[in-house]
Amino acid sequence: xxxxxxxxxxxxxxxxxxxxxxxxxxxxxxxxxxxxxxxxxxxxxxxxxxxxxxxxxxxxxxxxxxxxxxxxxxxxxxxxxxxxxxxxxxxxxxxxxxxxxxxxxxxxxxxxxxxxxxxxxxxxxxxxxxxxxxxxxxxxxxxxxxxxxxxxxxxxxxxxxxxxxxxxxxxxxxxxxxxxxxxxxxxxxxxxxxxxxxxxxxxxxxxxxxxxxxxxxxxxxxxxxxxxxxxxxxxxxxxxxxxxxxxxxxxxxxxxxxxxxxxxxxxxxxxxxxxxxxxxxxxxxxxxx
Ligand code: ZN
Numbered sequence: 659x660x661x662x663x664x665x666x667x668x669x670x671x672x673x674x675x676x677x678x679x680x681x682x683x684x685x686x687x688x689x690x691x692x693x694x695x696x697x698x699x700x701x702x703x704x705x706x707x708x709x710x711x712x713x714x715x716x717x718x719x720x721x722x723x724x725x726x727x728x729x730x731x732x733x734x735x736x737x738x739x740x741x742x743x744x745x746x747x748x749x750x751x752x753x754x755x756x757x758x759x760x761x762x763x764x765x766x767x768x769x770x771x772x773x774x775x776x777x778x779x780x781x782x783x784x785x786x787x788x789x790x791x792x793x794x795x796x797x798x799x800x801x802x803x804x805x806x807x808x809x810x811x812x813x814x815x816x817x818x819x820x821x822x823x824x825x826x827x828x829x830x831x832x833x834x835x836x837x838x839x840x841x842x843x844x845x846x847x848x849x850x851x852x853x854x855x856x857x858x859x860x861x862x863x864x865x866x867x868x869x870x871x872x873x874x875x876x877x878x879x880x881x882x883x884x885x886x887x888x889x890x891x892x893x894x895x896x897x898x899x900x901x902x903x904x905x906x907x908x909x910x911x912x913x914x915x916x917x918x919x920x921x922x923x924x925x926x927x928x929x930x931x932x933x934x935x936x937x938x939x940x941x942x943x944x945x946x947x
Contacts, residue, residue: 722737
């Protein structure tokens, strides 16, 4: 089954919930960037968060998440939008760490805990919305929970998980976000907290083949699914856009490139696609300026 996301509400609209399965997307990210298991987990968790936060947006709105924790993998950058598309990269995909004391991939060690998560939302207005919170754990789910509480004043439960197989491929990947809106009674909140405390991990639920609806309904029995959408890896880069970037370097620099290197290669950070421009192509670009 392809990756998908569901959005729903519970308790007469006083709770909103999102869940996503991203196994194919995280595997594509791994293959494109050659990520180590630890980097696969860090990037996959951030991409799952990005898709769910993207599902909170509308129309052509989009967002960028930057995780800069000062750890050895460098920054994580993820772009997502309201129509279920995501792309992303980490600075140092090859960095891997030994398992942590719990026998799990050491995402916090790779991400680092000295820094910030930046959330930049392009809502189609002049100024982009941007918020940031300090990284408190580096495991990312806790950090996004903190982001929602601090930056958006919405108490939330966030679960993010990537299970990497022994051959380093992605076995399962996904997450959920449950948000408590104003008007909930204490007893309702306690009931949700109790169910949340019984969730072992999102990856073990996905591994047993539970659907996203089943997972959310286990926590929120009154769940109403409002929407189910497919989600995909998608990069917006194209030869045309890369050409524009090259043109913006100006005549002199392009000429230098043509004389010294004879050609140019531009690699997209987000998808690792390489665009080649030969001497003739560069000459044509210079003449167009
Ligand atoms: Zn690209």
